Amino acid sequence: MHISEGILSPAVLGCGAALAAAGIAIGLRKADYSRLLTTAVLAAAFFTGSLVHVPLGPGNVHLILNGLLGAFLGWGVFPALFVALLLQALLFQFGGLTILGVNVFNMAFPALLCHYLFRPLFNSRPALGGFCCGAFSVAGAALLTALALAFSDEGFLGAAKILFLAHIPIILLEGLITALALSFVLKVRPELLQEKLFT
């Protein structure tokens, strides 16, 4: 899901950077400082989550966890993913610095959408809400990645098909993990999801 450097055209890079910067700005403005620790820990989880490879399917499958971050953080998912992806680019050479904006937007935006779409489900049916959050965030990220690649020579349909097929296992797995995490937190620390969470 991390696009490497030197693939996308400058226009796409600029667009991605601008959108990501806007998202980060809104995320920081809406930041609730009592949730600083949650944000940091979830960013750390995302940072390490990409290293957990799942031996499923033919693809290059690893956890993404953007849906989990979106469910908990709302707009805060932008700054959290920015920090985590920046560190992944610097320390692991996943992605790259010029492409950082595109990668941040690709992963954060679907997570944000899912947050608002499935939020009503969190209290009534947390497992379902969590599953949808996790699954659709990854699917959305795959779609946006394919869209970004469409501007290079890979062709949108081809890239989208490959990305989707490769990510089907992880879409299901992410849904499961997010559902488990959400139901667990609702049982153990419900205030994490309620107190000023959805600003």
Place this chain on the structure above:
Amino acid sequence: MKRFFPYATALVLLLCLCVEVRAHRVNVFAFVEGDHIRVECAFSKSRKVKSGRIIVRDAATGIQILEGATDTDGNFSFRPPQEVLRAGHDLSISVEAGEGHRNAWTVSASELQALGPSLAAPAAPDERPTVPDEAPHDTTPATPARVGQAPNTLPGPAPDAQAYPGLNAQELEALLGKMLDARLAPINRTLAQLQERGPELRDIIGGIGWILGLLGLAAYCRTRRA
């Protein structure tokens, strides 16, 4: 602290899951082998890039020289065209492995020099016994030995240093080249594997440290403002 504990446990559990850490950037490594250049592409030691797109460019001018695809073992071999060797520029070899994965490797001009003479002047074994001192390409250091050997081409008790009498410079070069390739192959493999170094525990812990550091910074700024 009480709030922190469940998070910390979750993080430790996540770290424990990282047993099978594999880099998911694509790696590319190229070296001179015999009369061609061999390119190896892999996501990790066990996962090779199958039918990845290889593009070879002149690193100085950026002109595309040739294009190809890796085989099922992630390998690709090619002979650089002569005009490229003559130009003396570096070669930039990039691999596009799909899904936005891309990486590049540069083969320097000095490495390419090894390919130069043998390609520019293909060995002609039949001319060997005729006129040894008339060779037009006397650039190799092996030439003086050859001139010295030339009178000894007749059968006779060969001394140690002349175990292969009548071997001309090009044959000797080819022989040595083959031997060196065989000897250096393991070293080239090791170098390729070093290229594929995935994230280490040090990097992971460092990154988490950075995130916690930023958390501390934000908290500090907040208390200053309050």
